[in-house]
Amino acid sequence: MADTVEETPGARFGFKDALRVGGVVFGGYLVLGLGLGILISSLGLPWWLAPLLSSLVYAGSVEFLLAGMIAASAPLASIAATTFLVNARHLVYGLSFPLENIRGFLPKFYGIYSLTDEQFALNAGPDSSTHSQGRLLWIGLLLHLSWISGSTLGAVVGASFLAGIKGMDFVMTALFIILAIEAYRAQKDNVSALLAVISAAVAMIFFPGSMLTVALLLYVLLLLVRHFFSNKRPRTVSTETLALGEPVQPTAGNLQDDAGEAPRA
Template sequence: MSNEKKAVLRVACKAAFPHTIPVLTGYIFLGMAFGILLNSKGYSAWWALLMSGLIYAGSMQFVAIELLASIFNPIQTVIMSLVVNARHLFYGISMLDKFKDIGKKKGYMIFGLTDETFSLLCGAKTPEGVDENWFRFFITLLDQTYWVLGSVMGGVIGSMFKFNTTGIDFVMTALFIVIYLDQWKSTKDHFPAIAGVVVTVLCLIVFKADNFLIPSMIGILIVLALYKKIYDGKGEKR
């Protein structure tokens, strides 16, 4: 690798890191919670490393802990995975343009598109003089690094100390709330945030807790698509 290429990567990584600090603080503790819970079911830190490195599915990994501890049911596992991770279909659709010219990094970028990384890729602006594609790549890579590190730490801590793990999985919900509030504070247009809450609550009432996730994602996508069309139309008139 040439010195020029190394300089480009170094600058992009350095520029990406500050944007990932909120995810760093969240993923370390969230990953630790996962590692501790996984260890409580008899799986060592090596399993935490393997799952976080190869699966890297956040909430699905928490669900997988119970699936591992129960009687193996492949059909239930597939359905559960699709339901829990259905929202990523919509994330992927909205990132098509941004990933269009990213080259060989596209495969990893798709793999690493978590909720938090999606929020950063949508909100973070590439600094002047920084390669945009590498900037986005390092946001994704750093986020997964934090998750893997936290998971392994949790696995090690879980093997050293035994304690009551009741309620520890709430850290994921807490992290989503923090990211939501951060997005709210960082933008003047709160319609997407409000629309997301309203549509989700309505779908929760109509479809109930076991079936509201996919309808709410579809509803949010439709509402935001219509909003973007109206917003862009007003811009053209100006």
């Protein structure tokens, strides 16, 4: 999805380009928003709560939790703690999301505010440094508008026609699965994929109540361990490097080989 439009230096990234890059995800947001609006109506909450949550909170799965907590008159401390734990994954998103490509206080503020899982999946990757400000803001804005439109529609008219449909709660999970497949196809890192599966399995077995937060923390920890050990590996010189005549930095292994090699005539 994210690589269907190639950006060239100086090219303007507009509305149509954003549709080509994330049109499927925008549609998914509409459907997810419908589910949120239907849930809000079924809980007996006022319809205007749907666009209010979607506009101000804009936190995806947290809004589904908030709707139930508001209906149950949960204390503010519980709401704040739940929101932080569920959205703790966003703490590590800024490490690889190209926010530095957005210039100006207000555009950068909205870029941070509109950073969601899908926005991250569409714009973070090996070529993220080349993504323009227009791409980041247009995709973020259209995702936001899709979410607001879907939730409002679901709250106003969706409850009357879609309340009996089963499987609406699986829509978000299905969207995450598609995004994960697309991310793997864009960068086939088998080791990282295996570490993600291990992290999810361990968290699901031992910490089912906080599965997402624990899985993300464990995944970050495993990535750090992998990075540490990969830097400890001795560098090897390929035959292609020697053939191109590129300079080779001396290492302990190279010096030992040279010292033990018999002089040539």
